[in-house]
Amino acid sequence: MNAASTWTTAELQAIILARELADGEVGIVGTASDVQVAACNLARAMHAPSLSWVSGPLGTVNADAGALLPTADARLIRHAEAVVDLSVMIDVIDWRPGFFDFAILGAMQVDRHGNLNTVVIGDHARPKVRGPGVIGTSPLAAFAKHFFVLLARHDRQNLVERVDFISAVGHYRGGSSRASELGLETEGPRLVVTPLAVLDFHPVTRSMQLRSVHPGVSVAEVVARTGFVLDVPPDVATTPPPTVRELAVLRRCVDRTGILRRGRSDTRSQRLGDRPARPMSAGTTHTRTKPCRT
């Protein structure tokens, strides 16, 4: 496979996630989700043409503007195949178990067992840091058939032994506790994609373990920057770098205005994972998407 030479952390994360999305699946993407949208549309362009993804806020299905737009921007409607109002979508977002195949969720804190926290650091009554809140992450973590965790940082502050507040449940207390104590039949968190590495969960203990380190990152660095004792299998792979083709499709068909490309692309800033800021008016001038050729 022909590896590309430079990419940003956001591009790499989108490509890693895209590879994990299977044809025919139905997924949901929340608010502020450039990397998630890129992953879905890249998967559709590459190997999963029958995948469907829904914008949580707008209810658009398979919105594909050729450029990344905020998931609550009305322009998505013109590039979608369906729009289902939120007051209808909440039936399957907030109630129905197993409707979505996957969700891609972010968090302020993730713990050893993949539980998520977007609410508070510290005590809820007098928090040290007050976060944004739960929104739809709690039912999606419980009821999507599996979910992915996407982090914009990898450090001892956001990868912790135990989250201060469970806002969306992962493998709960580890082992089979998710099913036995909470009665949840879905898989739970499958992968955690950070700026440094891809992590998954030990099949028995359901503790987070290192699956692969991104190109240019050492195992020692990942271990040092994780706030709990990370399981490190003997043969940790390197995350397969983006192929020339993946990057070309991403840049030409999915993210033409370079939202994920913005920010410096030298190795160090890639590894620190500074997610580039998106201007909210980006991509406003493009016209209808042409069939994508690469």
Place this chain on the structure above:
Amino acid sequence: MNPHGTLGARGAGPAAESEGTVGRPLSVRRRKVVTLDDAVRLVEDGATVGLGGWIFYNTPMALVRALARAGRRDLTLVPAPGSIGPDLLIGAGSVSRVFCVFITFEHLGFAPNFRRRSESGALQVLEMDGPGLAAGLRAAADGLPYVPIFDVGTDLPRVNPEWYRPLPAVDGRRLLAVPPIRLDVVLVHAQQADEYGNAQLLGGAFFDPLLAMAARRVVVSVDRLVPTRTIRRVPERTKLPSYLVTAVVECPRGAHPTGSHTLYDPDEGHLRAYVEAGTRPDAYEKYLDRYVRVGEERYRELVRRGARRARTGCEGDER
């Protein structure tokens, strides 16, 4: 009698034209257009107030600024996922309790006043998730004592036991009961409405229709008033029909600095400056002086000037 109606006709518009196929009506249909000040009188101190829109879009900011300017106190706020809408009211000292489902400035940072007042304990935060908010609003809309949701293992019932009440499990599934979240009034922003209160959302509807169904009064700000024949051309866009709407206020750019779907984008420069000001109480007071206490006319003028400056390439992000 319309349970949502509390105002008589005010600010008479043009003489009633013939609407639809009914021909000339025998009596005059009630108009719902009011001034910003009149609209604010529909929100009393201590009221439970819903806010529509979604984070950086369709937030009824002119109404929010007017409430802050009027010095409303002790409100219980029930915002849809929001940014400057809930944060500005919290920062102005109008809010004592907030149902928080999601309050954030996304990539621009945490909501500064919400954060500071939560961390100091000055603001009571009723922590909700999507199912909790949706169930509470549906219970209110449907007149039910509660709506059941699944218990999905979060810490929400621990910190908010009043709104997440255990129910007996069914078929091994753990359930919670969410009691009604009844809104005294909801503020929403739509792109256009007619003088009778048929309000159209030209892009996403978000939680606005559900919030309206759960509210005793529905106050809508619109970027423009249009004739009823314009409404009738695309009736499927009327997500808030006249019979739900208590009052309509014409506020051009009334969602600014959030965007109004299909009409204008979020003003990222303004939002960024707001977040920065909000992190320091003295700077925030200056923000309130400059943009809120001056009144809506002056606000619009400042925004126009800012946009012009941006076009000529000096500063700001607005195109």
